[in-house]
Amino acid sequence: VTNEASDAQVESVRTIHEGRIFRFTIERVKLPSGHVVEMELVHHPGSVVLLPQPAPGQIVLIRQYRHAIKRWIWEVPAGTLKPGEEPTAAAARECEEEIGLVPTTITYLSTLYPTPGFCDETMAFYRCTDLRPPSPDSVVAPDEDEDIEPKTFSVDEARAMVQRGEIVDMKTAVGLQMLGFQIDD
Numbered sequence: 001v002t003n004e005a006s007d008a009q010v011e012s013v014r015t016i017h018e019g020r021i022f023r024f025t026i027e028r029v030k031l032p033s034g035h036v037v038e039m040e041l042v043h044h045p046g047s048v049v050l051l052p053q054p055a056p057g058q059i060v061l062i063r064q065y066r067h068a069i070k071r072w073i074w075e076v077p078a079g080t081l082k083p084g085e086e087p088t089a090a091a092a093r094e095c096e097e098e099i100g101l102v103p104t105t106i107t108y109l110s111t112l113y114p115t116p117g118f119c120d121e122t123m124a125f126y127r128c129t130d131l132r133p134p135s136p137d138s139v140v141a142p143d144e145d146e147d148i149e150p151k152t153f154s155v156d157e158a159r160a161m162v163q164r165g166e167i168v169d170m171k172t173a174v175g176l177q178m179l180g181f182q183i184d185d
């Protein structure tokens, strides 16, 4: 993500809540247009999104319950960075936690802002290949708030699920498109 110089002026920042993962603020800002607005913002540590491919043309999706939308949905695996965690390490950890396989090769694809209107989260996308079972002494365990069912699909079928409205998660729709990008590795 390339940052361009901001000419907005922050007049005041109030922290409303310091959560387990997010920080919520209300910021009074003079925008580049000259308008002064109060913005409700969410500050996020950043996340990684994984595109695990057991074989070329395949993708592992997970089905999980998302209480914010009160639905079970299909998604690619993803997770929030832990404090100080390096994104590639987070990608390997989340892959093992969520689909039970360790990626031997992790290829960085791109970084995007999913919701720049109110949140500074960056999502770094990685293709995960050469997947193997974890070693018996691995200490990685699924998060207790995650009830996850992984399943392998063909990339074509997953893209068709997006078109049919059966996949409604944006990072998943975007990630499936990224698999078509030219990658220099």
Ligand SMILES: [Mg+2]
Pocket (backbone or CB within 6 Å): 077, 078, 079, 080, 098, 146
């Ligand atoms: Mg997750």
